[in-house]
Amino acid sequence: MANGITAQRWKALLDKVRKEQPDLYQPWFASLQAGTLAGGTLTVDARDSEKAYYLDSSCRRAFAEAAQAILGRLVAVEFVDPTAGTDAQPGLTTPARELPPDEPIKLSPTYVFENFVVGPGNRLAHAASIAVAENPGMSYNPLFIHGSVGLGKTHLLQAICHGVLAHKPDARIYYFSCDSFINHFITALAQNAVHAFRSRCRHVDLLVIDDVHFLTGEREHTQEEFFHTFNTLYQAQKQIVLSSDCPPSEIPDLQDRLVSRFNWGLVARIDAPSYETRVAITRRKARQRGLDLPEEVCSFIAAKVQSNIREIEGAITRVQMQAQVEGTDPSLELARAALDGPPEAAPDREVSVQQIMDAVMVRFNVRLADLQSKKRSRSIAFPRQICMYLARKLTRHSLGEIGGYFGGRDHTTVLHACRTIEEAIANDARLEATIGQLAEGCRNNGAT
Numbered sequence: 001m002a003n004g005i006t007a008q009r010w011k012a013l014l015d016k017v018r019k020e021q022p023d024l025y026q027p028w029f030a031s032l033q034a035g036t037l038a039g040g041t042l043t044v045d046a047r048d049s050e051k052a053y054y055l056d057s058s059c060r061r062a063f064a065e066a067a068q069a070i071l072g073r074l075v076a077v078e079f080v081d082p083t084a085g086t087d088a089q090p091g092l093t094t095p096a097r098e099l100p101p102d103e104p105i106k107l108s109p110t111y112v113f114e115n116f117v118v119g120p121g122n123r124l125a126h127a128a129s130i131a132v133a134e135n136p137g138m139s140y141n142p143l144f145i146h147g148s149v150g151l152g153k154t155h156l157l158q159a160i161c162h163g164v165l166a167h168k169p170d171a172r173i174y175y176f177s178c179d180s181f182i183n184h185f186i187t188a189l190a191q192n193a194v195h196a197f198r199s200r201c202r203h204v205d206l207l208v209i210d211d212v213h214f215l216t217g218e219r220e221h222t223q224e225e226f227f228h229t230f231n232t233l234y235q236a237q238k239q240i241v242l243s244s245d246c247p248p249s250e251i252p253d254l255q256d257r258l259v260s261r262f263n264w265g266l267v268a269r270i271d272a273p274s275y276e277t278r279v280a281i282t283r284r285k286a287r288q289r290g291l292d293l294p295e296e297v298c299s300f301i302a303a304k305v306q307s308n309i310r311e312i313e314g315a316i317t318r319v320q321m322q323a324q325v326e327g328t329d330p331s332l333e334l335a336r337a338a339l340d341g342p343p344e345a346a347p348d349r350e351v352s353v354q355q356i357m358d359a360v361m362v363r364f365n366v367r368l369a370d371l372q373s374k375k376r377s378r379s380i381a382f383p384r385q386i387c388m389y390l391a392r393k394l395t396r397h398s399l400g401e402i403g404g405y406f407g408g409r410d411h412t413t414v415l416h417a418c419r420t421i422e423e424a425i426a427n428d429a430r431l432e433a434t435i436g437q438l439a440e441g442c443r444n445n446g447a448t
């Protein structure tokens, strides 16, 4: 038998599965073929996607245990789908429909490696990203980067895309936020265009999905789709890069098999930047904007804003605006005035709805127009509901007035939003913390 396992052992292995797991065993197992045995993994040619699906979802363990018994050592088993990439998959055999043409991949031109400041908190994630960009599919697969908000995950993910395109301009890249993946899939389902969706995201050289923690609580078939997309690409040795705000095992309600797959490659955490890194980042960001910040101002900003680089950018903007208003160069004194705020900006001043929107827009990466639109996709409706909830908690506006800020919605919608978020908070400590931070941020900024 091919590459490392004899025909005799393979037969013994199948016999063992049949004996130990009669419920799982299927007559067609006899036609399966063992592939390679390398690096502690035995690959099995699953013949077609439907069989691969069955084997992978139900029989992985049975085969691994049998392999272990026959070969006398720990062996993982991989079922290889030879039709991978042809989109054959059970359950969802819809007539193929076309999707609208692909939008060109949207990358920020500034999210490149050259603009990324490396420090102790992100060294591993950065090094792994470079390795992946230079050798997609060959170094760490998947690469899973996690860290809290504003620490550079999206920057690194996009830098990988830029890097791959620099080496191979015609590389096919599927780069999306997890929310977009979910929305596209759900739309494709509704439009009977699942085949087109699959062929779009599975015939790629690089799959990059940002913020996979949004898979939390997604319905079974969405995680299922994600799982198969992952498998297809992984088996074809295509690079997969994922980001999340927590490690795979801490994403609530994520199927175990996804957790385990996300852990297959390299999981790299980004920690909050050190003081030195923050100074370097402040310097770099100011230079990128053509702003000449004296060293002492960079140090002041770095000392003042400790947790999150997006906030460092906000601080630079405030200093820049203050300098413009005063028509002077940014000095330490001016930075103090801009960032410490006037003394009367006490925490007990009322927060404005605008401030809440600003904070939520940054945290959830949505636009004002979206918050005020009629769009009901989760990625927009959820932040909008959080805005309404915070507006109710932190301002004295009536339900109807709050609705007015969000595209003229009526008071029942606002009430519903408040209840939804209260319920969500009760079940999700992380969300509670996020909303707590948003509220605190708004309170501390005070209304202007």
Ligand code: ADP
Pocket (backbone or CB within 6 Å): 111, 115, 116, 117, 118, 122, 147, 148, 149, 150, 151, 152, 153, 154, 155, 156, 281, 284, 309, 310, 313
């Ligand atoms: P996340 O996706 O983790 O929430 P982002 O990648 O959106 O964070 O980063 C927020 C901002 O901080 C971006 O403008 C990004 O360019 C910047 N940033 C984060 N880390 C670094 C870094 N190490 N060097 C330079 N800029 C950084």
Ligand code: MG
Pocket (backbone or CB within 6 Å): 153, 154, 155, 210, 211
């Ligand atoms: Mg991000």
